[in-house]
Amino acid sequence: MAVRKIEHVGVMVSNMEASIAFYRDVLGLELQGTIGHPDEAIKLAFMGAPGANETQVELVEGYNGGLPAEGKVHHIAFTVDDLESEIARIEKLGVTFIDPAITTLPNGARYRFFYGPDGEWLELFEPPAK
Template identity: 65%
Template sequence: MAVKKIEHIGIMVKNIEVSVAFYTEVLGLVHTYTMTHTNGVIRLAFLAFPGHEETEIELVEGYNDSLPAEGKVHHIALTVDDLDAEVERIKGLPVKLRDTEITTLPNGARYFFFYGPDGEILELFQPGQPL
């Protein structure tokens, strides 16, 4: 298996600017970039931990901001070296898939969602270039 680390934790938010300000001003994270998803609706902001940029918080605006507090964490992303190979491996296992195809973001990052045994959303992620 080629999972290397936790890539990011995706948190759904109502207002990305307000949330970026909170995570930077209150928690001291560094805002690395914001982009609009390929679908043109969802906005994503990425924040890193000073000195530990290898794991990020991803803020997701425009997906679903009306969930209860217990449902705000949307997914856990795991970095992989070869997304194509890992997706083929996952598709060969008795795993419930959320996606049927790999999605590519404007910065070249690629991802694929599937479900864990209790319905948790897991993402295999191959990084692109920061914008």
Template identity: 80%
Template sequence: MAVRKIEHVGVMVTDMERSIAFYRDVLGLETLGTLDHGNGTIKLAFLGSPGAGETQLELVQGYTGRLAEEGKVHHIAFTVDDLDAEIARIAKLDVTFIDPDITVLPNGARYRFFYGPDGEWLELFQPA
């Protein structure tokens, strides 16, 4: 298996600027980057501990639908070196994929979501 680390945990938010300020001012996280996803309706921000370079917090604004209180955490992402190889490997393990194909972000990073055993969303993520 080629999972190197937990890449990020995606948290659904309703107001990106308010959430960035909260995580910055209350927890001391710094904004590592932001981007528009897809058609611009979904906004992403990545935050982390200064100098840590490890697991990031991904704030996600713009998804449709409502989540239950316990559903604010949208997904957990795992960094991989070779996304195509990992998808091929886990496809043999009877995993159900959420997306029909790999998604490529504007910065060149690639990912694909799949379900965990209790329906939780998991992501294999290959950095740009």
């Protein structure tokens, strides 16, 4: 299998600035960066443990504010080396994709969502080329 690591866990938030402050001040995470999205209504921020470049919490504002209180975790992302190859591999296993095509972020990172067995959202994530 070509999954290298858990990339991030996406958490829906209603106020990006307040959420960044909470994850920083209460949990001690550092803001590791923000990035735009092709849908300009969506804001993304990445928080992580100080000095760590591993699994991050991705704060997502503007995607869907109507989730129930217990449903704020939006997705779990897995880093892969070759997004197209992994998509082709799991298509053969009968997964159902959520989005119709690969999404490319302004920094060149690419992803595609699919459903897990209980409807959970999972993401294959390919980092931007270096």
